[in-house]
Amino acid sequence: MQAEVKWVEDFKFLGQSQSGHSVVMDGNGGATAPSPMEMVLMAAGGCSSVDVVDGLKSAGQKVASVNAKLTTERRETAPRIFTQVNIHFEVSGEALDPEIVAKVAADSLEKYCSVCLMLGEGVEMTHSWEIV
Structure with a gap:
């Protein structure tokens, strides 16, 4: 690339x-x-959202929407790197199984999302989710 x-x-x-x-x-x-740091954050949200949508569809879930809300903490001094990133997934659809939603969200950050896995080498990456 x-x-x-x-x-x-x-x-x-x-x-x-x-x-x-x-x-x-x-x-x-x-x-x-x-900003470049906002681009990194959006890249993590985009990459992980692809995994969540794909995982839900592959599991036969009728997902209608996925919204990833990302929050961060940064160092106070230069370089102002992220020290913590949380991705909160808001997922909606028909009769979604909470266990499947939880699994695909966790799997994204822990196994599949290249951006999150790279960030996770130096940043605490966490996630949460809710069915809305």
Whole structure:
């Protein structure tokens, strides 16, 4: 996998993926676009949500929606890395089995989500879930 990030102006950068997609990032605290740290957080939410949806569908669950809400704690001094990330999954659907929802959420963070597994090497990764 490859990517390229080009400086545009001020603290604004344009990232281009190998698959041909572009995203703007703002290193000035996210004033005009997501900051790089916000992008990391959204990547964890996106990656784990794919696993949850796929896991629920594979288990025969009639999932209608999945919303991942992520919260973090960061170091106070530079580098201001994440020290803790929690992903709370809000899942809705028809007659969802709570045991299956719990299992696919846990499996995502512990077995399948590449982003979360990389972050988990240096960050406390936790999760929670609810059927809404």
